[in-house]
Amino acid sequence: MTRRPRNITALMATLTSSCLLLAGCTGTEESGGSVSTDGMISHISYAGIGGGSAPQANYNPFLDASQLVATNFVYETLYVIEQNSCKEVPWLAKSYSWRDSRTLVFDIRDGVQWNDGQAFTAKDVAFTFNMIKKHDVLDTKGVWPLLDSVKATGDDQVTFSLKEPGASPFTIINSVRIVPEHIWSKVKDPTKFANAKNPVGTGPMRVKSFNPQQVVTERNPRYWQADKVKVKEVWFKANTGTPEIEQLKMGRGEYDTNGMFIPNVQKSYVDRDPKHHHYWYAPGMVMSVYMNLTKAPFEDVAFRRALTSAFDRGSVARKAQLGYVKTASQTGLVLPGQSDWLPPGTKDGGRVGFDPKAAEKALTEAGYKKDSQGRRLGKDGKPISFKFKVPTAYTDWVAAAEILVKNLKALGLQVELDRTSPEAHDEDRAYGRYDMMFGAHGGDCNMSLGFGHPLGSDGTAPIGKRAFSNEVRWKDKKTDDLLADLRTASSKRDQKKAVAGLVEIMQTEVPMIPIWYGAKWFQYDTTRAVGWPNAKNPYAAGGDNLILLTHLRPARG
Amino acid sequence: MIYFIRRAGFLLATLWAAVTLNFLIPRLQPGDPAQALLSRLVGKTGVIDPDQLAAVRKMLGAPDGNLLAQYWDYLGALAHGQFGISYTYYPYSVGDVVAQAVPWTLMLVGVTQILSFVIGTLLGAWAAYRRNSRVDTVITLGSTFVGTLPFFWIALLLVFVFAISLNWFPEGGGYGGGSSPGWTWLFFSDAFQHSVLPAVALLITGPIGWIIGMRNNMVQTLGEDYARLARAKGLPRRRIALTYGARIAILPNVTGFAIALGSILGGTVLVESIFSYPGLGRLLLEAVTNKDFPLMQALFLFTTVGVLIANFLADMAYGLLDPRVRRTEAA
Numbered sequence: 001m002t003r004r005p006r007n008i009t010a011l012m013a014t015l016t017s018s019c020l021l022l023a024g025c026t027g028t029e030e031s032g033g034s035v036s037t038d039g040m041i042s043h044i045s046y047a048g049i050g051g052g053s054a055p056q057a058n059y060n061p062f063l064d065a066s067q068l069v070a071t072n073f074v075y076e077t078l079y080v081i082e083q084n085s086c087k088e089v090p091w092l093a094k095s096y097s098w099r100d101s102r103t104l105v106f107d108i109r110d111g112v113q114w115n116d117g118q119a120f121t122a123k124d125v126a127f128t129f130n131m132i133k134k135h136d137v138l139d140t141k142g143v144w145p146l147l148d149s150v151k152a153t154g155d156d157q158v159t160f161s162l163k164e165p166g167a168s169p170f171t172i173i174n175s176v177r178i179v180p181e182h183i184w185s186k187v188k189d190p191t192k193f194a195n196a197k198n199p200v201g202t203g204p205m206r207v208k209s210f211n212p213q214q215v216v217t218e219r220n221p222r223y224w225q226a227d228k229v230k231v232k233e234v235w236f237k238a239n240t241g242t243p244e245i246e247q248l249k250m251g252r253g254e255y256d257t258n259g260m261f262i263p264n265v266q267k268s269y270v271d272r273d274p275k276h277h278h279y280w281y282a283p284g285m286v287m288s289v290y291m292n293l294t295k296a297p298f299e300d301v302a303f304r305r306a307l308t309s310a311f312d313r314g315s316v317a318r319k320a321q322l323g324y325v326k327t328a329s330q331t332g333l334v335l336p337g338q339s340d341w342l343p344p345g346t347k348d349g350g351r352v353g354f355d356p357k358a359a360e361k362a363l364t365e366a367g368y369k370k371d372s373q374g375r376r377l378g379k380d381g382k383p384i385s386f387k388f389k390v391p392t393a394y395t396d397w398v399a400a401a402e403i404l405v406k407n408l409k410a411l412g413l414q415v416e417l418d419r420t421s422p423e424a425h426d427e428d429r430a431y432g433r434y435d436m437m438f439g440a441h442g443g444d445c446n447m448s449l450g451f452g453h454p455l456g457s458d459g460t461a462p463i464g465k466r467a468f469s470n471e472v473r474w475k476d477k478k479t480d481d482l483l484a485d486l487r488t489a490s491s492k493r494d495q496k497k498a499v500a501g502l503v504e505i506m507q508t509e510v511p512m513i514p515i516w517y518g519a520k521w522f523q524y525d526t527t528r529a530v531g532w533p534n535a536k537n538p539y540a541a542g543g544d545n546l547i548l549l550t551h552l553r554p555a556r557g
Numbered sequence: 558m559i560y561f562i563r564r565a566g567f568l569l570a571t572l573w574a575a576v577t578l579n580f581l582i583p584r585l586q587p588g589d590p591a592q593a594l595l596s597r598l599v600g601k602t603g604v605i606d607p608d609q610l611a612a613v614r615k616m617l618g619a620p621d622g623n624l625l626a627q628y629w630d631y632l633g634a635l636a637h638g639q640f641g642i643s644y645t646y647y648p649y650s651v652g653d654v655v656a657q658a659v660p661w662t663l664m665l666v667g668v669t670q671i672l673s674f675v676i677g678t679l680l681g682a683w684a685a686y687r688r689n690s691r692v693d694t695v696i697t698l699g700s701t702f703v704g705t706l707p708f709f710w711i712a713l714l715l716v717f718v719f720a721i722s723l724n725w726f727p728e729g730g731g732y733g734g735g736s737s738p739g740w741t742w743l744f745f746s747d748a749f750q751h752s753v754l755p756a757v758a759l760l761i762t763g764p765i766g767w768i769i770g771m772r773n774n775m776v777q778t779l780g781e782d783y784a785r786l787a788r789a790k791g792l793p794r795r796r797i798a799l800t801y802g803a804r805i806a807i808l809p810n811v812t813g814f815a816i817a818l819g820s821i822l823g824g825t826v827l828v829e830s831i832f833s834y835p836g837l838g839r840l841l842l843e844a845v846t847n848k849d850f851p852l853m854q855a856l857f858l859f860t861t862v863g864v865l866i867a868n869f870l871a872d873m874a875y876g877l878l879d880p881r882v883r884r885t886e887a888a
Binding site for chain 2: 065211241242245
């Protein structure tokens with residue numbers, strides 16, 4: 001360096017050269033080839049550590065809000081409910097049986113060890129459940145409202161007594177992650193336990209290192225199905241919080257898997273490396289038009305039914321949702337994943353086609369006539385006018401709402417788009433301050449929650465009070481009876497009967513109008529690892545990490 | 558002496574007011590922190606079980622009960638240097654989280670603020686000294702032009718050119734995943750590389766205010782009678798500019814600088830968000846969005862106290878530099 005820097009370019013050049021002297025400028029992480037000689041995947045990296053912009057070491061599996069993502073790889077459940085087709089996969093329990101309609105017995109798998117070498121037993125399971133009973137704030141899944149007692153009835157058997165007969169608590173019991181008694185019984189206050197040092201779990205990975213930019217976990221050699229896990233390390237890299245930059249990092253191949261929304265994923269992800277970059281967007285929740293059922297004209301079932309054929313769902317899926325997902329069925333079920341539950345003989349999966357003429361006719365027949373200016377009149381003789389609320393920040397929702405509003409206007413309805421902030425939008429929906437807006441529901445492997453949340457009258461509240469889940473304010477005796485049947489039914493046959501009844505309510509009473517299925521965003525990279533789930537091999541959903549880890553194989557060699 | 562005692566008394570009174578307002582304002586805000594926390598968890602759908610809500614509220618120790626008793630508890634905790642448990646980073650305390658972020662902000666923003674002040678004041682003085690020359694035109698016009706560009710745009714441009722297109726510097730973060738914070742060479746070099754882009758962004762926009770302020774002040778002082786007299790007496794131009802011009806012109810800038818140092822936090826939100834720098838600014842943004850009352854309160858309190866103390870120190874410096882201030886106050 002003979003010249004003094006005179007301008008920014010020179011200054012930058014100087015800085016870079018000094019940067020090069022300082023041991024590698026960027027990409028300090030990437031170490032060598034992707035293929036190892038031992039038939040293992042050297043590592044896979046996930047986008048995001050969890051735990052906010054200043055992540056703290058926290059692997060307490062009950063502190064859902066602040067724990068790090070790595071916690072999911074350390075702790076396991078009795079069964080894993082696979083989120084694509086809702087299969088029940090035996091995990092820490094090898095099987096279960098119903099002693100009677102209120103007594104559920106799990107047989108614990110033999111030979112499972114905690115990652116510190118101690119044996120995992122039925123006692124650990126009973127301890128975990130009884131601990132979150134004692135410290136009820138840890139029961140964030142809400143399992144104890146459904147349980148009477150949990151006891152270890154033998155070295156490899158745990159017995160759950162339920163408050164009410166019925167199979168519906170099964171999925172909730174299996175969302176509780178099991179912790180070791182020999183560690184947690186010594187913890188004074190588990191609600192304040194960050195579990196930051198070498199968390200002991202049964203899972204496939206154990207924590208190797210933490211810093212707020214990256215958490216590294218390594219393969220647990222004592223894992224009960226260690227022979228199936230070919231991943232040596234799982235890395236969690238801090239998210240920058242800027243979607244554009246995250247997309248760029250994805251396109252560069254910095255993450256092996258991610259679950260973020262990417263506008264035009266084909267161009268900005270797949271095309272960057274078409275051989276290795278893939279995505280699979282399985283249908284997730286049902287995105288519906290919510291109508292305020294306490295207001296005219298939405299309180300009139302004939303009006304609601306007429307609107308089912310008024311919406312151009314195909315356009316919404318194609319244009320607003322970029323064709324990533326399919327149009328939704330009026331049944332409220334998520335298809336094709338839940339097609340098992342469709343009542344026999346349901347035509348076209350219960351999908352209602354776009355038929356403006358039929359909608360027109362149905363409205364007129366229901367007594368909603370048009371005036372000389374072509375405006376549709378209400379029962380009070382005045383033109384029907386209302387607002388469609390949509391959060392400005394969700395551009396895909398806005399695009400969808402624009403299409404739907406156009407459809408409604410074509411029928412002579414005076415509809416305006418009302419844009420708000422996402423927070424105000426969610427508040428207004430919960431408090432019932434709206435005419436029409438989008439809402440999401442369903443998609444749960446627990447059918448009783450999938451239908452119970454949006455339709456059960458126990459989840460609603462008067463307008464002006466916060467409704468916890470039934471935001472359309474659907475109150476119906478028959479629905480509640482069916483939900484009770486569904487909750488207490490122990491056999492699949494009885495459950496299906498109740499679901500069929502609820503599907504019929506969705507189709508004839510139209511408490512809401514499903515439009516499209518929200519996608520389960522899932523992108524994956526096959527440079528290092530293959531065996532990811534996809535539409536051709538939908539063995540699990542992209543978020544079923546524990547199942548995925550046992551399926552991944554090295555890309556070559 | 559009376560001047561200094563008065564200033565100190567004023568400092569104490571404003572500190573108390575700040576502490577009290579800091580206690581009141583979050584509590585007057587609508588919204589429920591437990592609800593906000595859960596909404597963040599469940600995402601767009603907003604389905605929240607009442608049991609879950611009750612559990613989270615209990616866990617957070619969400620504030621309820623007598624306001625006066627709360628105020629008393631709050632003062633007691635403050636006296637012990639306790640700021641409570643962060644809602645976002647439960648079960649970690651606010652102190653832990655803030656302590657982790659402070660060095661980053663101090664290093665990045667503190668250093669660039671000082672550099673900006675020094676560079677800006679020097680450039681401004683130079684422009685005034687060479688008034689109406691080419692140097693003056695370039696400096697004045699240049700800084701006015703750059704001053705019209707929005708900061709985030711400059712910052713994003715830097716990211717785009719030097720991080721994304723050229724790949725010379727990392728696009729964000731305080732350090733890479735490969736190095737862990739500690740007294741190691743690897744970590745320092747890594748942290749340095751990560752700080753270059755945000756520092757450059759701050760140094761492009763930072764000095765502008767100082768340049769313009771310094772130049773205008775100095776042009777004015779150089780036009781005063783005493784400067785003219787000095788010139789008439791035949792003192793060298795350079796000496797007039799430095800002792801008669803710059804020394805007096807710098808006074809308002811000193812106050813400004815003290816306040817700027819005290820309010821580092823407010824100015825750092827944008828730069829830290831763009832570069833996802835692990836400092837106080839990002840923490841503040843997150844605390845506000847999550848309704849993390851304890852964290853928010855601690856951060857606001859630090860800023861307010863920082864500004865007040867900086868102001869106090871500036872007053873002290875002023876009193877020392879300019880005897881007229883002391884005399885007017887005492888009279």
